[in-house]
Amino acid sequence: MTLPQLGVVLVTFNSADVIFDCLESLLASRGVRLAITVVDNASTDGTPALIRAWAAGATPYEAPGDIPFPLAAAPKPLPLLAEGDPLPAEGHAITLIETGVNGGFAAGVNRGLAHLARNRDLGRFWVLNPDSAVPPDSPRAFATTPGGFGLLGGRVLYLDKPDVIQIDGGLVNRRTGVTDNSGLFQSHRDTPPPDPGRLDFITGASMVVSREFYEAVGPMREDYFLYYEEVDWALRRGRLPLAYCAEGLVYHRAGTAIGSPTIGRPASPFSLYFKHRGRILFLKRFFPGSVPTGLAFSLAKAGQIAAKGYRAEAWAILAGSFNLRPPASVAARLAPEARRLAFGRDLA
Structure with missing residues (x-):
């Protein structure tokens, strides 16, 4: 049986403390083949070297106790591909790209998308934050959601509070430019999926991009450096609609690298x-x-x-x-x- 395929882009910057939960959970995905591309934006904490050691089996992995689903380490060693290497004929694949400079979130995403888009077998690409953990059925859900969309999102939950929604999709105030998270702080168990027709954008923390969108709209604008790239992208989508995958769950540690706000304290x-x-x-x-x-x-x-x-x-x-x-x-x-x-x- 031919499995559905999904490209994945992870942009890392000083992500050594979180990236392995993300990679291990992606490798545990069921019923889908993932082409995972890690784009490192010149980390200073040794992220690329640690990824190589992990893939070689030199660094054992054990899931931390706060992962809200069972997660066992993938067998090692794992082949670690370089940019331009062909994908294997079966199974998941990981490519590591080192940019050599931190050009911002969009620059990293664009580098990963350009790499994946060369493979015409990939019809959609999942931009995912590296401080995430992914249940084993979410990638297949994103890969098999009916097409015709521009950008596809799912539900992002707080990893430390796994029944609490961080975002179902984004809204933007046209007068101030302030964005709001649809579903923020609501119960996952008690909150129905949103109407994607009422959303303005899909969060860059977990966003599936169709090839049709990518080829029609082009890459993300890079001059934002951080924030608003995905809002800008969504508003340039033309007639391609936003879509929502109720089974596409992601657990997010949120703001580990850039200093997002916490209760009682503003962002950095x-x-x-x-x-x-x-x-x-x-x-x-x-x-x-x-x-x-x-x-x-x-x-x-x-x-x-x-x-x-x-x-x-x-x-x-x-x-x-x-x-x-x-x-x-x-x-x-x-x-x-x-x-x-x-x-x-x-x-x-």
Whole structure:
């Protein structure tokens, strides 16, 4: 029996502490063949070397206790392909691509998609965050959902609270550019699937891209660097609809590399700078008449968190929104070449 196939793109940056849960869970997938491409954006924590050691069997894997489904280690050694290598005739495959520079999320995704798209047997590609764990039937569900869509999503759940929804799909406010997570904090058990016709975008944490969409719309825009790439992409889809796969579940650790918000604390200055810069850039492209309202929101948001004592975070919001020189703490997290790509100027 010929199994359905699905390309997978994982963009890593300092993901050594989470990537193996993701890879092991993908390798445990049932009823599907996966062409997994790991694109490493110049990690400084040794992620590529650790992946090689893991694939060779030199690093044993044991699933942590918080994985919400049974997960056994795949047999090792595993062949680890290089960019351009042909895929094996059967079974899952893993390709490791090292970019040599952190060009941002979209640049990493585009590199992986370009690699996978050369294989004409692959009709859809799954962009997945590396800090995720995937139940064994989710990949087949994504691979076999009826076609005709542009972008396909599923339900992303918090890994540490596996009955709590992080996102079912995204909504965007046309006046401020602020995005909302459909289903956020609702019970997985008690919440029905959303109507994809009412969604504005599919989260980049778990997003299946049809070949038809990729060839018609082209790659992601890379100048956002982080955030809003998938929102921009979805709004360029033309008549290709968004779709939803109720069986496509993913458990997400959320924000391990960039400092997403936690209860009682805002996101890191790094995260806030790029999120608000991306939001205003998005408005300029799609809803230019709403830019003043979007900037007013930035001022209000910055004032709100500054009043709580988070002055560095407040300044990051303003600097990103008004496209000012990034805070030193934000720039310092990127290597010189990555800074030029992220900020469009040399900050040395």
